[in-house]
Amino acid sequence: MKQQNYKELRVVAGRSCRPFAVDVCSELGVELGTAHIDEFANGEIHVRYGESIRGCDLFIFGAHAQWKNTSVNDAIMEHLVMVDAAKRASAKRITVVAPFYGYARQDRKASGREPISARLLADLFQAAGAKRLLSIDLHSGQIQGFFDGPLDHLTAMPVLVDYLSRLEIEDLVVVAPDAGRVRVAERYTQKLHADLAIVHKRRNAEAKNQVEARDLVGHVDGRTCALVDDMIDTGGTIVAAAELLAEKGARRVIAVTTHAVMSEPAVERLKNSVIDTVVCTDTLPLDEHQQFDKLQVVTVVPIVARAISAVFEDTSVSEIFGGSNLST
Ligand code: R5P
Secondary structure, three states: OOOOOOOEEEEEEEEEHHHHHHHHHHOOOOOOOOEEEEOOOOOEEEEEEOOOOOEEEEEEOOOOOEEEOOOHHHHHHHHHHHHHHHHHOOEEEEEEEEEEOOOOOOOOOOOOOOHHHHHHHHHHHHHOOOEEEEOOOOOOHHHHHHHOOEEEOOOOOOHHHHHHHHOOOOEEEEEEHHHHHHHHHHHHHHHHHOOOEEEEEEEOOOOOOEEEEEEOOOOOOOOEEEEEEEOOOOOHHHHHHHHHHHHHOOEEEEEEEEOOOOOOHHHHHHHHHOOOOEEEOOOHHHHHHOOOOOOOOOHHHHHHHHHHHHHHOOOOOOOHHHOOOOOO
8 A cells, every 4th residue: 555645756758858858857866657659640649658657746748849740739739638648547646847838929919819829728738637837938927827727937047047157258238139028138137247238129910920120229339249038939039139239239149048949940040140159948859950050058957857856845946946936
């Protein structure tokens, strides 16, 4: 007989994020569980766990991204099917680990007759059987309220700040590439004792990935700029902002982001841009064609492992970040 409060931590992962999950598991000192995932001829996804997960505290990793010939929607569906299979296999508590939360940019109705897809995603995971969510640098803090249960919102800021600190840049200006990133950029300035600048961005309402960097608030002439954003998707935002900074006299531009989504034509845009270095984390898997000389990847594996350990042990997650409020 097991003790009444006996808990067993188990981790399983979707196909594209297994290397990341294996690294987290080795920090935690557990083995990644076996999940057999395949498809029916028509593309429907089938999941079967290789071991019993009955009664476990189960963490299910999923990368909400395009990967090889899998679409982001297939990746999300795979994640949902994994949650459903775990619920039906009697896992005691299911935590969805989505280092990058898909559809996060659709977190409000920007105009009439639009969805709030970030809310829909939370509803889908809840309906599938998720009891908790764990994610890193959500596009906006309000997404935490979309999930009716605990959502541990982590940040990659410690590892990205550490990367920048090691460069020992004396004239650093942290730049927000649009209004949505100002609070996050401000936090970087506090950690790095740097100045702040803000780019005024306008997005084309008809073409979602076309952006224009219109103006700059702050002084960058002759200085090194760290442009911080939550994600680089097509690279439109960050490259437009970098060009504006160069126009205004910036000496060097470093792009800093948590999530390297890297949809086409991001790699070409970044390679041919004025950006000197692109620093990202490993929240999303990068295919070979998404890697290039300017790209530096820092790992969030220890942060995720510590958070999982804290959730499992019922200790504080915010203590990992010195007790700070992470909402953006
Ligand atoms: C926008 O609000 C986000 O924070 C990112 O700036 C944006 O989604 C990046 O997309 P892209 O690289 O396609 O401009």
